[in-house]
Amino acid sequence: MRRDSRLSRMLHVLIHMDRHYKRATSETISKMLCTNAVVVRRTMAGLRDFGYVRSEQGHGGGWELARGLDQITLLDIYEAIGKPPLFAIGPSVDQPECLVEQAVDAKLGDALKEAEALLLERFRTVTIADIAADFDRRMPEGQCNIHGNIHAEQSASG
Amino acid sequence: MRRDSRLSRMLHVLIHMDRHYKRATSETISKMLCTNAVVVRRTMAGLRDFGYVRSEQGHGGGWELARGLDQITLLDIYEAIGKPPLFAIGPSVDQPECLVEQAVDAKLGDALKEAEALLLERFRTVTIADIAADFDRRMPEGQCNIHGNIHAEQSASG
DNA sequence: CCATCTGTAACAAGATAGGTTACATGTCTT
DNA sequence: AAGACATGTAACCTATCTTGTTACAGATGG
Numbered sequence A, B: 001m002r003r004d005s006r007l008s009r010m011l012h013v014l015i016h017m018d019r020h021y022k023r024a025t026s027e028t029i030s031k032m033l034c035t036n037a038v039v040v041r042r043t044m045a046g047l048r049d050f051g052y053v054r055s056e057q058g059h060g061g062g063w064e065l066a067r068g069l070d071q072i073t074l075l076d077i078y079e080a081i082g083k084p085p086l087f088a089i090g091p092s093v094d095q096p097e098c099l100v101e102q103a104v105d106a107k108l109g110d111a112l113k114e115a116e117a118l119l120l121e122r123f124r125t126v127t128i129a130d131i132a133a134d135f136d137r138r139m140p141e142g143q144c145n146i147h148g149n150i151h152a153e154q155s156a157s158g
Numbered sequence C: 001c002c003a004t005c006t007g008t009a010a011c012a013a014g015a016t017a018g019g020t021t022a023c024a025t026g027t028c029t030t
Numbered sequence D: 001a002a003g004a005c006a007t008g009t010a011a012c013c014t015a016t017c018t019t020g021t022t023a024c025a026g027a028t029g030g
Helices: A004-018 A028-034 A037-049 A074-080 A098-127 A128-138 A148-158 B005-021 B024-034 B039-049 B076-078 B099-125 B129-136 B150-155
Strands: A053-056 A062-065 B053-056 B062-065
Touching: A004 A028, A004 A037, A004 A128, A028 A037, A028 A062, A028 B024, A037 A053, A037 A074, A053 B005, A062 B150, A074 A098, A074 B099, A098 B005, A098 B076, A098 B099, A098 B129, A128 B099, B005 B024, B005 B039, B005 B062, B005 B076, B005 B129, B024 B039, B024 B062, B039 B053, B039 B076, B076 B099
Parallel strands: none
Antiparallel strands: A053 A062, B053 B062
């Protein structure tokens, strides 16, 4: 794998769910994300545990939003997927004995902590509704997007 | 592997080399880093190509600094090891067709770019000499550290 | 009862840093 | 010239983590 795309994927799908008139099945969502229904259920489980979405089993079941997109920040979703590591670089060991190594890791750690704080602050202050608004500005007609066919399919089968 | 530790390791070893009165072999350096001599040569090759260290083959050969630590920034070393990815998170595809996905990735990308800019700015303004100075403040007597035995061993064999 | 969902375990795939072995090449000492 | 000592590098394995996939148990509604 190259990079962890769960945050991006969950934001993506939550916006679609907001525009969806009914519950979306894992299968439907998996097609939006070009992946597998099990991957969807696995990742969305965290969002359900944190109360951002609900899932219903059985016939007619599926996923739906549990609150408005303006009530969910990027930080919320980041935490709901388990706060995966943000950085791909870091020290070689956690608690080095060598004092030189300690000094190196302290300096590097300071820079990383600053960058992390900035990133999480952005996550904290941006809601998913903000992103949806960006989308609406790009597509003011409110018309089709790449997943329009999936919505139609869902409409036909429902 | 969990995280890329090449930057941390190279900073660490460059400070030791600065305190080393003679060339250090890959074998000696590998013991400092608790790794293998081939890994050392592989990683240091980038630093050599960028002119921060020199290597000599054959009897009595090894590695030495090509310039003062105050003339090398963390950014220099980051670039010399090949600018590996800084973040572990990111979009799922590079150029999504879905406009919702584009909006998500744009917003996420903005936050990541801000954090990256901050991090690289820190890297740019910190020299390895700054880190060495931090070490000296922790160890004002200038005495032993965990690698003292390796220095002594090098002294005995040289 | 059965089709349709989610929930979850189990395992394979793909990517990448790091570890290891093997060997070619260069260089100093004797 | 021979041999010890170093780097240079290819080749392959290992560890780790996200993602993909298969299989199946359990819940739900017609």
